[in-house]
Amino acid sequence: MNRSNIEEVLPLAPLQEGLFFHAMADSDAAYTVQTILELEGALDPARLRAAAQALVDRHANLRTAFVVVPTGAVQVVLRQVDVPWTEAEAETVAGAGAGAGAGAGSGGSGPGVRGLAAAERARPFVMDAPPLIRFLLIRTGPRAHRLVITSHHILLDGWSAPLLLRDLFSLYAGVPAPRPRPYRDYLTWLAARNRDESLAVWRRVLDGLTEPTLLAATAPPTPATVPPTPATVPRTPAAPPTPMVGNAGEAGAGAPGGDVTAAAPDHIPVPLAADIQQRLRGLARDSGVTLSTVVQAAWAITLSRFVGRGDVVFGATVSGRPPEIAGVESMVGLFINTVPVRVTVDPAETVAALLGRLHRTQSETLDHHHLGLAEVQALTGLGALFDTLVVVESYPVDNAAIDRVRAALGVEITAARTEDATHYPLTLVADPGAELRLELEHHRGLLAPHRAREVGELLGEVFAAMVEAPDALPVARLAVAAPPRFAAENAAENVGPEHPVSFSSVVGVWDGVVAAG
Template sequence: YHHALDINAYQEAWRLASQRYPVLRTAFDWDGEPLQIITAQPSLTAAHFRLEDLSQLSVTAREAAIVELQIADRAVAFDLSQPGLLRFTVIKHSDAHYTVLKTEHHSISDGWSGPLLWQTVHDYYQQLLAGQSPEVHPESTYLDAQQYLQQQQSATRSYWKSLQANLGEPNDINGLLSQPIDLSQPPVIDEPTETKLVLEEKDYQQLKAQCRAQGVTLNVAVQFAWHKLLQIYTGDEQTIVGTTVSGRDIPVAGIESSVGLYINTLPLALDWAADATIHTQLQTLQQRIAALNSHSGIALASLQRGGARLFHSLLVFENYPAPVNTGDADTLGVAFRSAVEKTDYPLSVIAYEQGDTLHIGLRHDARSLTTEKASRLVDQLQRILAAIADDPAQRHDQIPLLSRAEAQALLHSWNDTDAPYPQDKTLQQLFEAQVE
């Protein structure tokens, strides 16, 4: 916040937000089967806030101190038996500059909810500063959604039971890595890094136009590209990718403006018949993603065989709503600093649109995948996306992964082994000369 911050009013704004949104009053009972509990009273109090005055430090020392605060904060576990599974560190740079470090347990919210929650808090805060008493209208959508999902459990379980019968083994992704890892063990990502691809201008517009012509979304195009890359490197007849769905494709009033954890990560499988075209694969993915959204109210753990993972890579296409601009963010001088998210899959693909560009990030551990090879994988993803834009009627096994320069080097430069030899001797004579 590039503005003075009234700490008491700020804390009260968050308390009112917890009064409005049930998920902010969530706790869990772990005796026996986990049970989610939502308390009746607001759960966020002054105890959830920590104040750090770093205004006396130099800019360099202050930035270093903030990083240390972030690292230390991430090491503190939440007590899931207590409601209000988020906490705040308010850091003072100066009287007119504050940074708020917000840490929340992922069981209570998702990326879609973030802008909605911040907007509500800022609205309450501005009203409090103006001497007004904000009217809090408790949201019922989250509870309505949970009730709907419970009512659909039988149909959801039936859908997944039929789907499980056709799920093969998880793809061995070691062929994509620089250093093989034991996929039977949960990965430890010590050096998280990201290799990025940005499609813009002509490339973006052509892909977008082709998706419209095919009646599919950009999400489907990115899904196809990643599935195809897995299929090329593994040679498997079926690829399975963990796919994050919004969980909001349900007939509950107000679902798009509700705050809570609706997303889920579920297996998305695609079979690779030799004669399948890009077009047919895109259509299949479109249908299966729609089905996942309609049957997303199931725990991933319940689908796993003996607790073993169904997939080793994750794909997230972020499509969050833009909050209504009430002017509060501008008045408060709000600027987003950074975010840290934890994933425990060896390979994760994160994609989103921003303006007239498509951003794709390949997240991985630098120890198991070098920057050089990660860049090559991202380049190959781009060529698969280009094949979608150029000719979706072609068979998927005709997609070229080599650039013209790479093809020239492989087929011609590296095979340029011509050497002079005597024209007046036979092959037998040349061989005998070598023996002598």
């Protein structure tokens, strides 16, 4: 690394520490994120390549190398890097089925697209050789292309993905954009936090917890299994990465140790009738809480049924963007974190009372979401506290900026999909858009498929029951209790529990942003 090309040296954010640990352990395949865009129109490849280079020039954190120095792990921002750019032609197979290509549809792509994209995703990043983002443009027809953007999750969270795409196409279209606030400002904010104060808050929240809440036979690795980062590196020992909120909300880590595999998850929809969805929104409004709080309460009740006790813990992905940093909502980088959510389910308590209590606990920890998960879990002495995750997708979109870019683009983005990863055996993904969409992602190697389906079925029952009489109905009457020996039975049914699993979530990060009105 040429010293004259070094712009600055910065510490790592807590989640970056964990992701870097996994990368150094050669187990970072699950943290490769890939977005594939279908483009229709008179695209200028040379102009798009120049825009990709300008994008990397614009955002300093895209020019970052991750290295270990005598004092610990740091990120080194370079002044200039060349963007990795590849162009290819994909063979179009007449009559190919919809599953033959990546994002099959407009343009009709054959297996060449899928193979080229898979090869990009399989190619590992070298952490000290930035940029950890690369572009592949595949021509699939006279006026059809696929743009494949592959990056390491250590650079970006799901909130950042639409922002990055907006900037890329603004640069392509020549639409002026304000100067971005650098990721460095967030790291500076982190360094100024009172760590002892935050630890004290989490210690109170977790006080008295006697056991973790695990649905699968194999628990995630405990903090003790992770080599500590030298004390001179700010904040936390290196932790197993916490789930990313990304493109599905990002989900990313803290699950079983070992080598990462490339298996995709099973996806189990949790259908809710339209009237139930509307009443759930009304329940949140009348209770003075967010829909996210309602989702978390339902998940806590469901977990309580399956593990047979009232004191449960699960993970929740948080945006990690502190409102006191002006313009933080438009910053590009890795801000997300995973925090434990502890809920004591009192059978005699009403739904409304449970929601109010959960909201108060969340408010207590809101200013302390920045601590690394391993450091928080270490307070209990129990190791990993949970093996399920709740991700509620919610990204603000500047529709006016998107409209300006679309008008000047000259190319239509007809579809988009993103693949990211998580290691948790079971993840609940909630998209509270115009329609509340719920889906369970699970890996059958860690959780028997029929058990995952049982969880989804009971969760649907709980949601439906919560809206019946929230001010009067006790929690105990929300659903038929599942056998409390669930975890023990599941242990005998699991297959290959020693292997962690990468999840692959197909999410429309950009389609909701640029879809034709």
